[in-house]
Amino acid sequence: MNKFWIILWHTYVTKLKAKSFIITTIITSLLVFALTNLNHIIEFFNKDEKKTVGVIDQTGTLYEPLQMQLKKSGESDIRLQSFTGSEDEAKKNVQRGKWDAFLSLAYDDKQLPKATYYANTIADSDTPNKLEQSLQQVKTALATAKIGLKPEQVTQLYESVPFHKVALEKNAKTEEELNQARGLVYILLFAMYMFVLMYGGMIASEVATEKSSRVMEILISSAPPVQQMFGKIIGVALVSLTQFIVLFAIGFSSLKSSGKELLQFLGFEHIPISTFVYAVIFFLLGYFLYATLFAVLGSLVSRVEEVQPMITPVTLLVVAAFFIAMFGLNAPESSFITATSFIPFFAPMIMFLRVGMLPVPFWEIAVSLALLIVTIGLFAFFGSKIYRGGVLMYGKSTSLKDIKKAIQLTKK
Template sequence: MNKFWIIVAHTYLNKLKTKSFIITTAITVLLLLGITNLDTIIKAFDNDEQTTVGVLSESEEAYSTFKENMKLIDEDLALKEIKSESEAKKQVKDEEIEGYLQLSINSEELPQGVYKSNSLAESAVATSLQQGLQQMKVAYATQKVDLDPQQIEEIYSPVAFEKEALVDNAKTEEELSQARGLVYVLLFVIYFSVIMYGSMIAMEVATEKSSRVMEILVSSVSPVKQMFAKIAGIALLSLTQFTIIAAVGYMSLQGSSSELSDFLGFSDVPIQTFVYAFVFFILGYLLFATLAAFLGSLVSRIEDVQQMITPMTLVIVAAFMIAMFGLGKPEASFITITSFIPFFAPMIMFLRVGMLTVPVWEIALSIGLLVATIGLLAVFGARVYRGGVLMYGKSSSFKDIKKALQLTKKESIKK
């Protein structure tokens, strides 16, 4: 057993010291700090003065009404009354104003406008001006039919509408919104980690084979121990990296006034959601790591690794795409069915657990099927790995699995 832990420690420490691990962790931490403090960063770099827009109006009254409406819509947008279009064009050219609005009253005594600027890329300004004109039009139209302010308010007040779940323990609208944000983040974590660390295991095995180190290892340690030692070593590496990232992200969110913290609502999410996230992350990792390890043992050149693990990657991508669809329709029959398929369960069942009240037996069945699949895959993968590590030459086809199994039988007969 000592040899097993030696390989675990060797794999873990070697990968921990690599530049790729350090750089990847550092970049991820920096990106996380940037995302969680995005509002602060934008404010620090946003030193521009208020956006000023000129207004050419046929009526002083219309201009005053429009100006009052714009104060309620966009406080950062300043209006400047201009008497002639030539003067407005000159001020745009001199960059004194962003653009100008030609405000007029049509034959039906309703306001209309034309916004002119050097570029139409700044759509936010045009949108705010359009909203101001829309409100102004509503005010003018209601005056024409002699509606008093109270009647206008009643017409535009939102309808009373509430949603109530018939099931007692169903999540509320607020809890569902918070769960959706958290599940969205954790789905990305599971997705990228499974792809990244699965590829890392396959690359590790292929690298050792290409350098002939495998021949020395096989003579001293059984291939099965090697495979599971590498899986355990990379698992420790992934937990180390995610512990660092999670700690930094949590502390950054706690000290941030960003709306992202309120959206995710970590403090209001049930602790079992985090427990299930960890469980499905570990099970998903073990499933695809075992698959990646024996696929990596079939190739002798690093260049062939990506081709060999492409089908596995496509399965992960498919699971992720289904999960993204499920965020909008978590109760769909398609989502329920795929949550019991082992290769999809780490993402899909976690999605359901995070957003719905799922019966315990369904969660237990999904986890049971997932564990059973990992066990079967481990037994089969170990047999393929035992023969695969002895195969050299160009290997990039799944037909090589049969050759690996034949080599395993020969080795067993010799012993």
């Protein structure tokens, strides 16, 4: 067992000290910090960036209501400027850069507002959309005044329909709880997806690298294949967990200080502890399932360049599980989602999705976990046999038929 800890510690420390790991962690941390403070970054660059829009009001009555509606809507980044000249002069003002755009206001046949927006390019859809929405409010006010509706009647007309959702099933989540659970589930599903793809490939590459240097022949003769394989799997898992904790700490602290609305929306404090427990269990089991497959496949290739084609089938399984989970976020009760939650390759994501959003009977969770653990055990048993022979195979790996050759080498 001492050899297992030596392999695990060596893998962990080597990867932790690697320049690629340090650089990747720093760059990713900066990206996480930037994303969680994106609203402040945008505000910083746009704080003095106001759009000046010239307005030709052919009616003589629409300019003031439009300006008041913009202020009422809180659109402080648009500055209107009344203009009494011709449209040709207004176009020249835009072309010369005096204005960002100009708006021509008029009445249609029904004596209701209409407008034409002029700009050098219309790639910026934000400004015209805000002007259109504000003008739409002015039009609504004029139209309702024409037919004699009072402001309070207009308010009643546009009020949302009271539509309440009530769950009859016992222990079923409320709509608010579902929205909060959906946010947490999405974050953890995405983390699991990235975790497996990034570090599963690292395990396969680690095995292939040592094999190509011929050092594997010495290692495999001095330590049992199971210890060798799981020492690398757990060592890389600890490296990835270290990076994950660093990124999570940066992201969470950044959100806590700058994105309180998002944290309140996710409502982590209202999520049951059992959901977090299941998240950890399925997360770890899913990692060990795929990591075992990646390690076995990595042992079949002789060069690092051959790793990617060999692990592609497993990668596609992870991608398929993720996309099924994305579908299940909006339809967690569908028969397809229920069925796939018992398939070991999909269970870490799909069953956790169901647990997070539905009151799933405990026996279903137990069956899914049992199938997942048994599958990991079988892969570990057969994987160790394939691993021992696979690391002694050299030459170009062409297909998964090499698994048979690896088993035959193990027997010898």
